[in-house]
Amino acid sequence: MKVKLKDIANEANISISAVSLVLNDKPCRISKERKELIKQIAKDRNYTPNINARSLVTNQTKTFGLIIPDIENFFFSRLTKSIEIYCRKFGYTLIIVNSNDEFKEDLNLIDLLLSRGIDGLFITISNSSYSHEEEVSSKLKLLTIPYIMVDRVFDRLSCNQVYFDNVKGAYLATKHLINQGHTKISCIINPINSKNTISRFEGYRKAMEYYGLKINEEYIIQGDYRIQSGYDAGTVVINNNTTAVFVSNDMMTLGLLKRLREENINIPENFSIVSYDNLLNEFMLDVEITSIDQKVSKLGITACDLMLNLIQNKELKPEKICLNPELIIKKSVKKIHSPSI
């Protein structure tokens, strides 16, 4: 059984309110010895304060919540860690929950975190929440604590948001391939109706259009941001008569590389790749991948700074902070002669 204030009061032979005052370090007329006795009993009996009761008084829990779609994805595990470490510096603990990219879990986990007491919420929504934008937006709008949409945001919702410009990132990636002479360029993209995915496809389309290049239907290959889908996409890439591919995340690039290796297709000699996230190069062994870098720690720190501001001043107007991604050039793209550009 959980130890209660009453139990400590009984053991110390003192009133419950006196115990409460002592354990909360409030001024009271109790001798130093008695105070120490009470604290010792609380420690021995492993007394933990009821945080909800305590937060009624202090109105803060010194805790933030984070809802993340897939803790196993490098990008999100790194984002989680950067938020966690930065919050800790300011005395906040981060409670993490994983939605498994399921829209219903976003809704459940918001309730769960609220019911456990948090001072602020970071949320990276599930991709499937984009198909239930109104429902999820309504839920968020009702929140009475500060919240920030991180990485995955709703354009139409007026709330605090920190994210990267995905149109720009994909445009830079595709433009780089075109500048190196490629004209037949595949795109591995998640067909899910999410802002980041749509934006990345949009950036690819814009670059191709700007340079007057045609996008054949078979250039567009579906993946789900996981390794296996990149592997499967590899089979299509091998047969669709393109010389290069823009892959919209690193996990899929891992799978793609494995598939190409099986066919002895070397990068960049036989095929060129630009990826997204730039998390692979510290793992890479046989090829360094040109990629769009989204500085994960910058995303995490910007979100934390905004949250700490919101906690100080709840009247601040919602801010939408759009961060710039950057093209990091490595050796996965071959410069080819192309008379058409």
Next chain:
Amino acid sequence: MKVKLKDIANEANISISAVSLVLNDKPCRISKERKELIKQIAKDRNYTPNINARSLVTNQTKTFGLIIPDIENFFFSRLTKSIEIYCRKFGYTLIIVNSNDEFKEDLNLIDLLLSRGIDGLFITISNSSYSHEEEVSSKLKLLTIPYIMVDRVFDRLSCNQVYFDNVKGAYLATKHLINQGHTKISCIINPINSKNTISRFEGYRKAMEYYGLKINEEYIIQGDYRIQSGYDAGTVVINNNTTAVFVSNDMMTLGLLKRLREENINIPENFSIVSYDNLLNEFMLDVEITSIDQKVSKLGITACDLMLNLIQNKELKPEKICLNPELIIKKSVKKIHSPSI
């Protein structure tokens, strides 16, 4: 402001206890229309029940807590996900907190999770907690909810534990190198005073001794389980006159491979490696690594099954479940002629 039962009662013009009965789906003499009205108001106003208050009645929160040392480490992010998904199947939500491998955080986070209400605790302690075994053990012993030490355990503590046999794993790894003819074998190991680390070194030592091989001082290279330390260890390995290395985790192997590649040392032609964890092969591009497989999902599922049993029957005696690791042979070890074996 957080919406309270009282606010809903005012709006529905009904008593607080009636609202409580309706929202908790308890039997009561309230018309269906009225019930729906109350539920609609609660939904519109984003009412979330105070979980601590509710748990006083039901005595359960349908939530487990998980304390993990480093969410960015593949092994732990995968373990987290396997526990999360399995718990979810049984209607439990998992609250995850990251200790950043700091002993003090283990103690703080136990309190934090308890104060937020959980039905059971999974804990993978920080490596630094092994230097404060008594303090951490005392803390755990006082817990009044079921808890399970996962992966990293205290031998002397009588409590529920699920972990792998690390002596056996390291023995199998080293024996494999010896069987292929290697006699000068380095070992990259974390010098921290933790059970798993000590056990892995013990397994290496046992195998070398059993086969009458000498361990020179320079064979033992320190790392901290992170990529950079494996990279640094690479410089030592290149110069210590060994032909093979047993690396005690995959993250360090990643760094080591990068360093060896810089020196054009090919695996297995010029150097042999056996690693630990077997998580790399799905990422690997130019070499598949022989490794000790600790089935992460088995660890997670075994821990969950045990927890669900404990929840059903709190009188169960503590169980220590030791799982067997397995050697997965790939292509990172060269068979060499060696007259000494």
